[in-house]
Amino acid sequence: xxxxxxVLSADEEALAGELxxxxxxxxxxxxxxxxxxxxxxAVLRVEETRAMRGITRADRFPTLAAGVERDRQHFDNAAAxxxxxxxxxxxxVGVSDFELDFFGRVRSLSEAARHDYLASTYGQLAxxxxxxxxxxxxxxxxxxxxxxxxxxxxxxxARLMLVKAAEEQQRQGALSLDxxxxxxxxxxxxxxxxxxxxxxxxxASQALLLLTGYSTALPATKPDTPxxxxxxxxxxxxxxxxxxxxxxxxxxxxxxxxxxxxxNANIGAARAAFFPSIKLSTxxxxxxxxxxxxxxxxxxxxxSTPQLNLPLFDGGRNQANLDxxxxxxQIAVAExxxxxxxxxxxxxxxxxxxxxxxxxxRNEVERVGxxxxxxxxxxxELNAGAVERTALLVSTLRIAEADAAxxxxxDALQQNRIDLFRVLRGAxxxxxxxx
Numbered sequence: 049x050x051x052x053x054x055v056l057s058a059d060e061e062a063l064a065g066e067l068x069x070x071x072x073x074x075x076x077x078x079x080x081x082x083x084x085x086x087x088x089x090a091v092l093r094v095e096e097t098r099a100m101r102g103i104t105r106a107d108r109f110p111t112l113a114a115g116v117e118r119d120r121q122h123f124d125n126a127a128a129x130x131x132x133x134x135x136x137x138x139x140x141v142g143v144s145d146f147e148l149d150f151f152g153r154v155r156s157l158s159e160a161a162r163h164d165y166l167a168s169t170y171g172q173l174a175x176x177x178x179x180x181x182x183x184x185x186x187x188x189x190x191x192x193x194x195x196x197x198x199x200x201x202x203x204x205x206a207r208l209m210l211v212k213a214a215e216e217q218q219r220q221g222a223l224s225l226d227x228x229x230x231x232x233x234x235x236x237x238x239x240x241x242x243x244x245x246x247x248x249x250x251x252a253s254q255a256l257l258l259l260t261g262y263s264t265a266l267p268a269t270k271p272d273t274p275x276x277x278x279x280x281x282x283x284x285x286x287x288x289x290x291x292x293x294x295x296x297x298x299x300x301x302x303x304x305x306x307x308x309x310x311x312n313a314n315i316g317a318a319r320a321a322f323f324p325s326i327k328l329s330t331x332x333x334x335x336x337x338x339x340x341x342x343x344x345x346x347x348x349x350x351x352s353t354p355q356l357n358l359p360l361f362d363g364g365r366n367q368a369n370l371d372x373x374x375x376x377x378q379i380a381v382a383e384x385x386x387x388x389x390x391x392x393x394x395x396x397x398x399x400x401x402x403x404x405x406x407x408x409x410r411n412e413v414e415r416v417g418x419x420x421x422x423x424x425x426x427x428x429e430l431n432a433g434a435v436e437r438t439a440l441l442v443s444t445l446r447i448a449e450a451d452a453a454x455x456x457x458x459d460a461l462q463q464n465r466i467d468l469f470r471v472l473r474g475a476x477x478x479x480x481x482x483x
Contacts (some may be wrong), residue, residue, distance in 0.1 A: 054078040060180055063469050067462055073187050076260050080183045083261030087179050090172040097168040101161040107154050111147040115139070142331025142351065153320030156313045163310035170303035177299060177473035179259075184466045188254040190266065192250040192459045197245035199452040204242050206445040207235040213438045287468070295391045299473060304384040311377040318370040322359065329353040391471070398467040405460040412450070416463040419443070419450045 056064065056077060064074040081087060118136040123129040135248040149155055214231040217223035253266055295301070359366060423443045 050240045053430055054081045055102075056081075059469065059473065063180070063184060063465070066465060067188065073184065075264050076187060076256070077180060077183055079260040079264040080179055081176065083263055084179055084259070087172075087175055087402060090168075090175040094165070094168045097161070097165040101158075101165045103153075103367040104158045104161040107147070108145040108149065108158055112141065112143055114141045117277050121233065138333060138335050138349070140331045140333025140349070140351075142329070142333070144329045144331075145327050146329070146354075148326040148328060150326065151320040151323040153317050153323075153325070156316035156320060160310045160313035160317065163306045163313060167303045167306035167310065170299045170306060174299040174303060174473075177470060180473075181466050181470040183256070185463065186252070186259050188459055188462055188466070189252040190249070190256045192455060193245065193250035194422075195455045196452060197242070197249045199448055199455070200238070200242045200245040202240040202448045203445060203452075204235070206441060206448060207231075207238040210438060210441050211235050212447070213441065217438075292392070294472070296388065296397060298387075298391055298471075301384070301387045301391060304380070304387040308377070308380040310383050311373065311380040315370070315373045315377055317415050318366070321366045321369065324356055325357040327355045329355070329358070394471045396468075398464065402461075402464045405457070405464050408457040410459055412454045416447075416450050416454055419446050423447055 056074065060077065061074070064071075064077055067073055115138075117140075119134065119136045119138070121135075122133045147154055211228075211231045214223055214228050218225065218228045256266065329351070330353070331351040333349055423446075
């Protein structure tokens with residue numbers, strides 16, 4: 049199984065453990081990371097920029113090559129052949145067209161390639177984080193719709209029991225026909241809600257399977273009843289003491305920062321094009337008029353060919369390249385500033401939604417407690433013969449409705465936890481990618 053080879057990071061493990069204590073989400077995340085093609089492309093982009101950086105780094109070092117050559121030139125005319133004919137064997141080792149980087153052009157290009165590689169690495173990490181968040185949301189949607197379907201079925205069953213009791217009351221003359229029809233109408237509505245919930249769950253399951261490459265079966269277990277405790281409404285200490293500077297360590301911001309550094313290096317390379325370039329070709333070896341005497345004494349040879357190129361007139365090409373590099377640098381600055389602004393805006397929105405979700409959770413804690421207490425008292429009264437069974441059925445229906453609201457409230461809080469993961473992913477100190 050390919051997905052088992054995927055290793056989750058510490059914060060990915062923490063997110064999966066919080067949202068799915070039984071561990072189902074962990075396997076789905078591994079499957080998505082293994083089979084998602086968008087993430088695969090992002091990983092290959094990193095390898096592409098790594099290879100390109102290797103090419104530019106190689107330009108900073110001379111290329112040493114060895115060669116053996118046999119040149120023969122003869123003419124039909126005996127006099128011309130005597131004068132111009134030749135038969136030469138050469139064995140040499142040398143350097144060809146090595147640029148002496150006095151003005152930093154090659155060094156700047158190498159530095160730009162390095163930052164492009166780092167930017168692609170952070171981009172791949174950002175894409176991975178986005179995929180993790182998307183799968184986690186799809187998981188919550190599947191679990192929530194399964195729970196809604198379960199609650200809708202419970203409501204429908206309670207409605208059926210109420211209709212049965214209402215029919216008995218109507219036969220005894222204790223209930224009007226209009227009231228009975230109203231009960232039946234509510235039952236039909238509950239039945240339609242069951243069908244709608246089943247359709248929503250099927251769609252959510254399909255979306256989750258699509259993200260995971262249809263490689264992992266969805267859990268067949270029923271969703272757990274939400275436990276809305278006081279622990280859920282507590283703000284973690286790490287979130288209370290979070291410095292704003294940590295947002296600057298997000299993967300997307302680091303990606304833009306490296307892209308900005310690459311654009312600065314490209315400006316250096318464009319400026320260096322205005323200065324002379326010096327290339328050197330050298331070689332040492334052996335030369336003889338035959339292969340038999342190639343390695344004999346007195347056959348040594350050497351070659352040195354320095355070349356100086358000074359741009360005099362290029363139709364404005366170098367200036368245009370410099371202007372282009374400066375414009376791209378300004379674009380990189382704007383994109384970096386935009387990434388920082390988005391980070392702070394997203395963090396502010398997440399914290400605001402978290403407070404709203406916490407308020408809803410507190411309300412549901414109180415509401416569920418009140419409904420459960422009411423049902424408990426009605427049970428005692430029913431046993432004592434003080435109330436009819438229909439009153440208990442109605443209260444049981446209210447519990448099902450309260451549970452449904454509680455699930456949605458808890459889901460909103462869990463969605464906010466995913467938002468925190470997405471917003472702060474990469475904000476923790478990590479070891480930078482190796483350059």
